[in-house]
Amino acid sequence: MHFVIMGCGRVGSSLAVTVEQRGHSVAVIDQNADAFRRLGPTFAGRRVTGVGFDHDTLVEAGIHEAGAFAAVSSGDNSNILAARVAREKFDVDNVVARIYDPGRAEIYERLGIPTIATVRWTADQVLRRLVPQGALSEFRDPSGRVVLVETIVHEGWTGRPLSALEAAAGVRVAYVTRLGQGIVPTRGMAFQDGDVVHVVVADERLGQATALLAAAPEGDS
Template identity: 55%
Template structure:
């Protein structure tokens, strides 16, 4: 798949390299040609000099064929403008924007653009917004057969409640991160796009859990 990255700073270069090494096609945009020096010599992706929310630069980067877009420049306004242009003008729904001010993140989420505040920033978090990744172990008990996992919830589960998820799979939802803030879910809490979900489950059930989280519940047929 093809992905477009805006901003070739430390995070943008790392993200572009990681996606490329995973076999994806990548184009990275930056106003400063010298910024591309952060990319390794082995990087095979496209380097586009220009403004990340400029139509010409985006089209040169192949945005019309993109499966996802990440705006990770050093400016909040540039990132959110670029993310909205890509989403609203080019119809790319899979976008994420880096935000330095976590208090503004919730406002931007209302525009339908998932954000990642810098205070909790890692390349892994952006990758999890763009492409499917395996569950990540965040806590493992030394004796109990249980772990806390950071998992991705597929589109079929969006709009469904935590109660539905827990009744369908052998897990408990420990907490969510939504708009940069932690949420202790109730049974009635509805899963939303951009939620970072942590679950408690047994390692022996993980393969089943990951498959069903990605594909959604199987509808009963008569």
């Protein structure tokens, strides 16, 4: 597959080198020719100096043959514009844009452009390392409204069906890690001591839901 990457900063250069090492062809676009030094001397892909949403620049980068386009420059507006051009004008199937402002991510998702909201993602990763207990965020949708978290479940839930956890906390159990193995829940599956439970929940309910699961079920002494 041919990849076109807009932006040769730390993310873009790392992505380009990784993709090439996996056997794909790559073209990297950047307005600053000096940025291509990040690619290293062994990089064999194309280096195209120009603006990533310019028609001629994209053609020079091989956009007509591209199966994937990534806009990972330092500018939100440039990234989303370039991604839309790649998707809508050149019919590239796989397109993604890096967005610093998480508030914009939902809008761009509605336009059909998958986004990576780097500020939100980075905050989640830092939090995972700062908070040893409680819910650990594993995924957050671009709008920030839905999260997948690994959460502590009180031992009082042992033997109770996972559906009871879902009903009590208003969550959906995505999967369970049991004895080091991931398991997709089946009908009637019960929580066992030692299980690590991963749930999908609305962000606005995250605190309440995890607090309910971390406590004994109602009625237990």
